[in-house]
Amino acid sequence: MPRKLIAGNWKMNGLRGTGGELARDLAARARSAAPGCDLLVCPPAPLLIPVGEALAGSPVQLGAQDCHAEPSGAHTGDIAAPMLADAGCSHVIVGHSERRSDHGESDAEVRAKAAAAAAAGLVPIVCVGETEAERTAGRALAVIESQVRGSLPQGSGAGPPVVAYEPVWAIGTGKTATAGDIAEAHGHIRDLLREILGRAAGDSVRILYGGSVKPDNAAEILAVDDVDGALVGGASLKADDFWAIGASCP
Numbered sequence: 646m647p648r649k650l651i652a653g654n655w656k657m658n659g660l661r662g663t664g665g666e667l668a669r670d671l672a673a674r675a676r677s678a679a680p681g682c683d684l685l686v687c688p689p690a691p692l693l694i695p696v697g698e699a700l701a702g703s704p705v706q707l708g709a710q711d712c713h714a715e716p717s718g719a720h721t722g723d724i725a726a727p728m729l730a731d732a733g734c735s736h737v738i739v740g741h742s743e744r745r746s747d748h749g750e751s752d753a754e755v756r757a758k759a760a761a762a763a764a765a766g767l768v769p770i771v772c773v774g775e776t777e778a779e780r781t782a783g784r785a786l787a788v789i790e791s792q793v794r795g796s797l798p799q800g801s802g803a804g805p806p807v808v809a810y811e812p813v814w815a816i817g818t819g820k821t822a823t824a825g826d827i828a829e830a831h832g833h834i835r836d837l838l839r840e841i842l843g844r845a846a847g848d849s850v851r852i853l854y855g856g857s858v859k860p861d862n863a864a865e866i867l868a869v870d871d872v873d874g875a876l877v878g879g880a881s882l883k884a885d886d887f888w889a890i891g892a893s894c895p
């Protein structure tokens with residue numbers, strides 16, 4: 646079983662002062678008490694350099710929230726995967742539901758971004774998850790399956806990709822999927838990964854759960870079969886909460 650990964654998605658939050666303080670706090674904790682899981686923080690792009698400096702010498706890794714599918718070029722406002730690697734990132738989130746809905750990103754675009762990340766030596770964290778309407782219509786597993794098949798990169802990068810299962814209706818809402826629903830979704834994703842990548846490679850992919858993970862529900866979620874960590878939004882903005890989630894890893 647791979648070591649669990651707890652990834653913090655800061656989204657569009659934080660300035661150099663607050664972000665640096667949060668990163669320094671986490672780095673200091675991780676330097677004095679080795680966490681029992683891998684920790685990753687994904688700040689907004691302007692904070693990557695100062696947060697990376699604050700994390701230096703600690704086991705907390707640095708990630709980004711999105712990348713472009715091209716390695717360079719005329720794409721005003723976008724950020725290329727090699728730039729993220731150069732800024733010290735090890736991971737990049739692609740296909741977060743907020744990108745899929747706010748920017749209309751398709752599975753094909755997410756796959757191209759994931760492939761670009763892998764080519765730059767980054768580990769892509771590929772997000773999938775159904776909306777509330779899709780779950781109510783009984784289509785949750787079909788939607789997840791189609792997103793996994795359509796979004797997973799075909800090449801390999803710094804390591805196997807990470808998949809994050811994030812039911813859209815659970816993100817930032819305080820609602821979480823039941824342990825049974827999480828087990829069903831993660832089990833389905835594991836079966837798909839084995840089918841697509843082969844058994845050993847499929848088993849090496851970490852599948853994160855995301856959606857209102859907090860210190861008080863983390864232990865139950867992280868104990869579910871095939872939950873290899875968590876993608877944490879709101880609770881990653883408080884060092885105490887993010888650290889407590891990391892400490893909940895079995």
Ligand code: PEP
Nearest residue numbers: 816817855856857878879
């Ligand atoms: C997320 O942004 O990926 C997320 C899961 O957010 P939250 O933890 O706030 O629901």
